[in-house]
Amino acid sequence: MSEAILRAEAVTPAQRPDWLAHAVLGLGVLLFALPVWLVLAGATQDSGEITRGELSLLPRLDGLAIYARVLTHGTMGTEPVWHMLLVSGGMALAIAGGKIVISILSAYAVVFFRFPLRRTAFWLIFITLMLPVEVRIIPTYAVMSDFGLINSFTGLTVPLIASATATLLFRQVFIAIPDELVEAARMDGAGPLRFLRDILIPVSAANIAALFVILFVYGWNQYLWPLLVATDPGLDTIVIGIVKMIGVETQTDWSAVMATAVLALLPPVLVVALMQRWFVAGMTEGEK
């Protein structure tokens, strides 16, 4: 009798719909979706009406032309949005790609070789973890201007490519590669570079994919760095551009701002959504 009750209790929660869970999760989804819905709907409305406080939650299907307008013309005093997207995309790809390449190379060297000052090299890379741009704003600017890198695409990307996080992650992955695999490769006469290209990189593909998502988002979302090193409007990223647009609140073209917001968040959101599987696994294993 008591056993039957126990079993019944253990079974029912799974079968009865868990209304509380649906309610909490539904509210959570709304909390994130609502602000984005607001800009999606607002982008199609008239800027004058929005300024008068008549922002509505209902989109207007005839208002989609705003996207064409911001893409080709931007707003008053800004670059066209297509150009900002190009700079942001280039920056995100260069940072993600660059970080992955140099981190694989350095992690490979540190794990599979013994060379003088190996530990020193590792610690020097590790230290960068403790020196985010935010804590060395002025001196970094000075160094950049010594190199003549202010207002250049190189200045925008290259200094952000050094990466302790990615190196640490690949180090972990490479340490876990079984010795037998390395032995086998060597028996087959594979040199160090062939081993790297034909075995190590394919084996780490999932980690590379996960890291790519994290780094793409990191690169796309930069704000302080471009603000510092690029004053030339031709190098405005979309994140910089949208903050410029809201700068003068009294004359803001609100629907253009909203359309730009949608365009600014779409690419990184798509990357995360499409590569979600690798991203979540990679982040919870690696980033710790």
Add this chain to the structure above:
Amino acid sequence: MERRTLFDGWFLPALLVLPQLLLTGFFFLWPAGEAIWWSLTRQDPFGLASVFVGLENFSELFADPLYIDSIVRTAVFCAAVSLLSMSLALLLAVFADHEIRGRAFYRTLLIWPYAIAPAVSAVLWLFILNPQVGLLGRWLNAHGIPWDYHINGGQALLMVILASAWKQVSYNFIFFLAGLQSIPRAVTEAARMDGAKGWHRFRTMTFPLLAPTTFFLLVVNLVYAAFDTFGTIYALTQGGPGKATETLVIKVYRDGVVNLDLGSSSAQSVVLMVGVIALTAIQFRFIGRRTAT
């Protein structure tokens, strides 16, 4: 943690670490060294001559009530952002761990905000809380609650806290959910058999088992709130009204880039460096213990 099988030679590996080391040297170590050097000197406004002044920049900094205010403000801001985003994320993760229909669907819809830039989240919140344009801001004013973060410092601080915490929930959610899923089913079942229910089970079993995740996230969130929110705050308030939302990083930027006070800005950078080093050390000690167990 060392490999047994290795490749020979030192030239190739040296060549392979070189790019990383060059970037680290030029763009991290050198500027950090310059920050330390400048923090010990005083320059004339044109940067032509500098005098070594020892720790004078630091003693001036800590004697400045505005700096102490900024430290306190940053602490309040970081604590509020971390608490808010972590507790909301934990709540969502606990329910997303239930076996309900549409789990994967909910999960995707809770993860994507990770991709939003801090500065863009500021723009989104503007359309909610701006007193003229924002949905909620307008509603508050229409219902006799004066709301304007352009003039009210407390409201400005609240707004940057909300926008910063909102953006960080997804990150915390991903880690809390992974933490919950790593709790062995046998443990959950045993607790259920013992008759532990809902809140009681969470408090006595789930939450203690999540302690390592919670601690890891606490450090990450403090670092996020202290440093990565520059874009959010700068886009919304530029640190104002007055100094109401001027966190330490905003102050470094204002003093260094806007007011060109090299000595003080460098001393502030050095203080922040010490802060990050302390937080990173705590995090890695903790991670060392984690991998050992």
